[in-house]
Amino acid sequence: MKTHPVLIAGRWRRARENGHFSPDNPATRSPLDQQYPISDWSDCDEALDAAAAAARELRQLPAKQRARFLERYADKIDAARDEIAALANLETALPAAPRLAEAELPRTTNQLRQAAAAAREGSWAQATIDTQLNIRSQLAPIGPVVVFGPNNFPLAFNGVSGGDFAAAIAAGNPVIAKGHSSHPGTCQRLAELALAALIETGLPAAAVQLIYATARENGLRLVSDPRTGASAFTGSRPAGLALKQAADEAGKPIYLELSSINPVVILPGALAERGADLAREFADSCLMGTGQFCTNPGLLILPAGEAAERFIARATELFNEAPVGTLLGATGESGLAAAIDTLRGAGARQLTDSDGADPNRFCRPNTLLRVSGEVFLQHGFRLQTEAFGNAALLVVSDNSQQTLAILDSLEGNLTGCLYSHSGRDDEADYALLEPALRDRVGRLLNDKMPTGVAVSPAMNHGGPYPASGNAGFTAVGIPASLRRFAKLECYDNVRQHRLPPLLQDQNPGDAWRLVDGSWSQRSIP
Incomplete structure (x- = not known):
């Protein structure tokens, strides 16, 4: 049986594996006739190198280019709706309709488009300017983001298409997606569409990468590696806490959604x-x-x-x-x-x-x-x-x-x-x-059951531990979710032409900026 390839450094290639697996069809309890690799560390290492290079390239590209990618990717997912829903149904037994094709897939593309709008508009970065001291700061991309997707939302929380993915890309970071073993075929198809959208919009091909599985110790190395900017994980408490310990020891941000009885x-x-x-x-x-x-x-x-x-x-x-x-x-x-x-x-x-x-x-x-x-x-x-x-x-x-x-x-x-x-x-x-x-x-x-999670700017999909790893952040709700994958950068007495566009006197668009204590969309005279 042929083993499916991984997406690393802009190309689909055979994994350097230390094993493989086949997903099950939950509706029949039987394995599907597909085989996926368990990547060894060399796959992860190459992906990190490629992501680090892509991160530097992304910083030089305008935010509107990231926005175009997210919108183009959303269009491609919409066009492949029936195919994606059928594949996800086969791997998860979630109903192709209405659950996947009519609810989760539109939610997924809506998130991508909302993230694109936030990237293009720019206010999420909270640009702050003190004209008297000529000190300026903004939230900026944190670097490669590793996203571990869960099993229960194969589209809207998928590591290669979900909310964490959309927020990380919109904030200017490349993503290394760790697919879920219950729906690897769905992950692969989404990654194929993402790569096509990257090429069409001129973003670095390594801005989106995909591995399906790796050994536990390699997952711990991924979240704690010096090249990793941040990680996001949705899944079980034991797995999430192991990742958190590794990331914390390395001083790396990690955002967890673990368990909740609501x-x-x-x-x-x-x-x-x-x-x-x-x-x-x-x-x-x-x-x-x-x-x-x-x-x-x-x-x-x-x-x-x-x-x-x-x-x-x-x-x-x-x-x-x-x-x-x-x-x-x-x-x-x-x-x-x-x-x-x-x-x-x-x-x-x-x-x-x-x-x-x-x-x-x-x-x-x-x-x-x-x-x-x-x-x-x-x-x-x-x-x-x-x-x-x-x-x-x-x-x-x-x-x-x-x-x-x-x-x-x-x-x-x-x-x-x-x-x-x-x-x-x-x-x-x-x-x-x-x-x-x-x-x-x-x-x-x-007076309302909690099951639905609206994609609203006011939504908080987080909470005190162990619901999430950090009560100050949300996994759903744009633009707030973008700020998880950013770091604060400050510029002191830097010349105008050397500043990032959002911190220059001339506002490059309609972003709200905090100028001398007042929020404004105007350029500085």
Whole structure:
């Protein structure tokens, strides 16, 4: 069987490998008839050399050229929509339509185009000018960025097309994409389109490179290498923390999205007012995409009483009645089973049926568990285990003070939600609990499940550890996401013609600049 090539230094070539792998079709549990290499360090080393050279070249090119590349790349992805969706469906079992072709792929190209607009406009760089002292500074490209894409979004978070990729390129950095072993063919096809767009727009061909897999120790070397500017990782906590340790020891920035159970609190008035509707909303959100979203509501807290018991009975029915979705692969299946066992071992009681899984595909039964607030406070660390998939834990709290204690005990999360009465019945409880939840999450929601992550300039897709590695940054939301892949450069008494265009007296476009303490789009007289 032929092994697919890697993209290094602007050309597709045979990998220098120390093994190979074949992805599985999750819908059949069988390997696909394709073989991909596990690159050795020499592949990574060559990619870093090529990226370092590309970084120097990119710095000399105008931002509008990077913008044209991102837009051209988006156009090519749109033109290949059906092909890409079919390939990603084969490798992940995510529905080609509407999930991939009509939702995730347009989101992907929208991100690329938003990043292009930010690169062209320039305000993201936060140019700051002191005319009296002739000191000027801006955010500038940090250097080669290594992007580790996850398994659950083969397009919108892909290392060679997703949000981290778009932000890194828009900020002026080359990208070394580490593809995901669950969808390497999708990564390869996207990289082919990216290379074609690079050539058409005159960017360095090594501005986008792709390897599919490498040994653990080589991944650690990649994020800590002197040639690496920064890295971004979306995936499991153990893998992310190992990369973080290596990067931290080398003084290299790394941006992580690790784990999140996204707590949802239903206040008493909301539960009494519309408990049945909320049970449906909760079940739909939990089981959407087989629960394989980083913002899946994995923990729901509700006040004890008859209304809670009705909610629990209805949610259990809905979980049992819903079709069992397909998981992304064998690792996801085993990881979900292990997480559920951990929750049970910590005192949670399973409410749903234990059968219903199809032995011919990667899946687990829809699983809803229950625990008291008292037990949760006793075993909170284990009961916060992320069950990534179609599973969730209900916590029945004795009163608002116990709910407050539960919230105070939580780790950091991407999102948190409070459901409240449509009138003012829950105002006191909201005022008591909101500050505690606000401290534990990056994005706070009210009366809305957290599953969707809008590509909005105001979005924060990050949060306190372990939701992300740095609570000050977001992986979604342009232009803020670009600033992760930048360093602050200062120019003191440098002559006008030697300054970067954005710091010269003549504003090269419509960028907002902080000139002598005031934001302005005007040129300096």
